[in-house]
Amino acid sequence: MRSTTRRWSFISGIDDLINMAELLTSLRAELKNSADEKTRTSGKRFFKEEIKLYGVKSATVSRLAKKYFGQLPVKEKKEVFALCEELLKTDYMEESLVAFDWSERMHKKYEPADYKTFERWVEKYVNNWAKCDTLCNHTIGTFVVMYPEYVTELKRWARSDNRWVKRAAAVTLILPARKGLFLEDIFGISDILLEDNDDLVQKGYGWMLKEASRKHLNVVHSYVLKNKKKMPRTALRYAIEKMPEEMRKEAMRK
Numbered sequence: 645m646r647s648t649t650r651r652w653s654f655i656s657g658i659d660d661l662i663n664m665a666e667l668l669t670s671l672r673a674e675l676k677n678s679a680d681e682k683t684r685t686s687g688k689r690f691f692k693e694e695i696k697l698y699g700v701k702s703a704t705v706s707r708l709a710k711k712y713f714g715q716l717p718v719k720e721k722k723e724v725f726a727l728c729e730e731l732l733k734t735d736y737m738e739e740s741l742v743a744f745d746w747s748e749r750m751h752k753k754y755e756p757a758d759y760k761t762f763e764r765w766v767e768k769y770v771n772n773w774a775k776c777d778t779l780c781n782h783t784i785g786t787f788v789v790m791y792p793e794y795v796t797e798l799k800r801w802a803r804s805d806n807r808w809v810k811r812a813a814a815v816t817l818i819l820p821a822r823k824g825l826f827l828e829d830i831f832g833i834s835d836i837l838l839e840d841n842d843d844l845v846q847k848g849y850g851w852m853l854k855e856a857s858r859k860h861l862n863v864v865h866s867y868v869l870k871n872k873k874k875m876p877r878t879a880l881r882y883a884i885e886k887m888p889e890e891m892r893k894e895a896m897r898k
Contacts, residue, residue: 824859850882
């Protein structure tokens with residue numbers, strides 16, 4: 645009886661793999677059919693890097709991500725993350741956005757061991773700001789709130805030679821910062837990135853400070869004033885964007 649059960653389990657597993665492969669094929673076909681040249685051309689204007697785009701509107705990508713997630717024959721985290729990896733390997737923007745949508749949908753099943761998977765995705769597959777922000781704002785940001793001991797890893801990311809890993813260190817805390825969380829860690833990451841000469845890194849940590857200012861206005865303002873002589877103008881402008889006018893003027897004053 646046990647051998648028969650194992651045999652049927654194996655057959656069922658093979659069927660699931662076949663169904664998931666077919667699902668990815670259908671998803672990619674629908675992405676291609678939803679693409680248009682105007683969207684592809686306009687989308688590329690937002691990036692300095694060369695990017696791979698089908699040319700599908702973001703609302704359509706979101707709709708397809710939800711549709712095909714609902715059709716997955718297996719929703720175990722291991723299998724879903726494996727599908728995400730297959731999508732990421734193509735380097736198409738739209739497939740990456742689907743992958744990050746699916747990974748965030750699995751958040752109730754996150755566990756500490758997933759950190760290594762998320763770190764590898766940042767290092768291996770993130771090669772523009774949109775991929776960085778989508779993965780980090782939601783999937784990794786949610787993970788860090790669930791397992792706050794991993795926020796210290798972000799400080800290590802901030803010291804990376806990889807511009808996207810450095811930006812990831814900051815933008816992972818965007819949504820937590822908006823809730824008032826991790827303020828001391830936010831300042832610690834900002835200290836590390838303070839004089840970075842990459843504008844996308846500057847925008848990343850400036851954005852993080854801006855979100856932190858929603859709940860900690862005076863403390864963030866004091867941090868900006870203390871560091872404004874070192875802080876690049878790009879980061880400074882992002883950081884003070886939501887502050888009252890008088891605070892902004894004081895921060896910009898030389």
